[in-house]
Amino acid sequence: MKIGLIKEGKNLPDKRAPFTPKQLSYLSEKYQGSLSFYVESSPFRCFSDEEYIQEGIEVVGDISFCDLLMGVKEVPASQLIPDKTYIFFSHTIKEQAQNRGLLQEILKKNITLIDYEVLKDENGNRTVAFGHWAGIVGAYNGLWAYGKKSGLFDLKRALDCFDKEELDQELLKVQLPPIKIVVTGTGRVGKGVEEILDQIGIRKVGPKELLLQYFDEPVFSKLSTEEYYRRKTDGGYDREEFYTFPDKYESHFLKFAEVSDILMAASYWDPKAPKLFDMEDISSDEFSISVIADITCDINGSIPTTVRTTSTLSPIYDIDRDTFQVLSAFGKQNSISVMAIDNLPTELPRNATEDFGNQLIGNFIPELLKEESRILDRATITKKGDLTIEFIYLKDYVTTTED
Missing domain, CATH: 3.40.50.720 (NAD(P)-binding Rossmann-like Domain)
Incomplete structure (x- = not known):
């Protein structure tokens, strides 16, 4: 052959x-x-x-x-x-x-x-699968975007790093305030995200801790679907039922959006499943997320702000919280910055x-x-x-x- x-x-x-x-x-x-x-x-x-x-x-x-x-x-x-x-x-x-x-x-x-x-x-x-590397690059890009948006640090783009070793050196520059990062997904992609967050020394906490406690350091929590989906009829959750009949469930994610600063979305999404939130939700003063690294990159999928993909050359666009219009990257201080590159592993090829x-x-x-x-x-x-x-x-x- x-x-x-x-x-x-x-x-x-x-x-x-x-x-x-x-x-x-x-x-x-x-x-x-x-x-x-x-x-x-x-x-x-x-x-x-x-x-x-x-x-x-x-x-x-x-x-x-x-x-x-x-x-x-x-x-x-x-x-x-x-x-x-x-x-x-x-x-x-x-x-x-x-x-x-x-x-x-x-x-x-x-x-x-x-x-x-x-x-x-x-x-x-x-x-x-390339999922592990999508998670690594997606998490890095999420941190890069937060650094640009906040002005706290400036990382080299992942695609400008020769390999993972050089990217690791860039991560030494990351200096985060006591923010909260929420990660969805426990598979290959989610593990890649967690590898990066662990590497820069961000403490992992449980979902309830993320929701209820104050921290004087940056923390992250990795959610399984059980944490943010519930059955419509009684609020329960059954893993097998959810993956077989996702339309029987509704999202309970907003409580995490109210306390988190960065969302790294790394969970596979079934089109029959509910979205994590509605576009209208981002206009609420209680919606605290300002940077979304949508590693899943499903257009109009689980993350409503992912209205289009981005590219390695133009990795970010913003969504206006009031008009829901697409803005240029970091276009307004209070807009939501979205990273939705659909071929993330090519940045560490x-x-x-x-x-x-x-x-x-x-x-x-x-x-x-x-x-x-x-x-x-x-x-x-x-x-x-x-x-x-x-x-x-x-x-x-x-x-x-x-x-």
């Missing part, structure tokens, strides 16, 4: 890759005779063409001879090669309107699409690529070598131009022409 690493085509191009040069060298040697690897030349990738060449990997201008094409972000519809097998994050399984055209083109071009997001083990756990590549080596490559793989079958959205049984629910999504 010939496997090609494609040049990222989205604008702005993502700097990540599925594998580092050393990882491809390792795979080429281990699976010699079964798998061969090629890299499409790219001026944007965090690892240069020369770094791959030095590891003995062939860099090519035309990748169309490969059997499997591996990328990271969505491939622009115009760049899709017909009759090929691709694997990348397609962002279509939630029926995202912005990628409907992409999935339509995939079907039209007779393409087989595997999606990293639905690569799961037999217990339903995801086996490959070398570290993120290495971690992701290790996950692929352990969990994806072995499945490729199997004659039959249930794991790959379940992660295949389209097969030779048709939706698979697992994803037949997307039929109306791809046949609809309007949002």
Whole structure:
């Protein structure tokens, strides 16, 4: 099997890759005779063409001879090669309107699409993800934004750091007053956020402590869904029921918004679940949050102030508390500053690529070598131009022409 690493085509191009040069060298040697690897030349990738060449990997201008094409972000519809097998994050399984055209083109071009997001083990756990690095960069960016907004400290942008080691040195500059930070999410992303907050010495407290106690130092609390969702009928909570029937629940998050200064949103959100708060709530004098790092980055999703994504070049916009209009970054002293970059790990691309590549080596490559793989079958959205049984629910999504 010939496997090609494609040049990222989205604008702005993502700097990540599925594998580092050393990882491809390792795979080429281990699976010699079964798998061969090629890299499409790219001026944007965090690892240069020369770094791959030095590891003995062939860099090519035309990748169309490969059997499997591996990328990271969505491939622009115009760049899709017909009759090929691709694997990348397609962002279509939630029926995202912005990628409907992409999935339509995939079907039209007779393409087989595997999606990293639905690569799961037999217990339903995801086996490959960038979530940890999204949490790390998202938390850093949240602190960067607070520093800019308050004028208390000035950090280098994460994307200007060569790697995590340099970012760690920047974090030494953080000097926070006795503020409260609320974090949603206990998975990979939430753990990445917590790693950064721990690193700068912010004390972790329980949700009740955050709500009820005064502190003379900065603190944070990490919330599970049980802390801010409750059943509509009786105020109770059942984890299995919530994830199966989230529409039976309502948000109880405002009590945290009344005491917190920064929100770092790192929890997966089901569109059927209630939003954490309503846009109208931010106009209340009791809504204390002034910086939101929305790492989940669902447009009009769990965080109503996330009305659009931001980019690595323009990472912040503000929301006016009274008019709910979008303002320029840090446009008013009392506005809410929102960070909603949708590809956060690309700001530390070398570290993120290495971690992701290790996950692929352990969990994806072995499945490729199997004659039959249930794991790959379940992660295949389209097969030779048709939706698979697992994803037949997307039929109306791809046949609809309007949002």
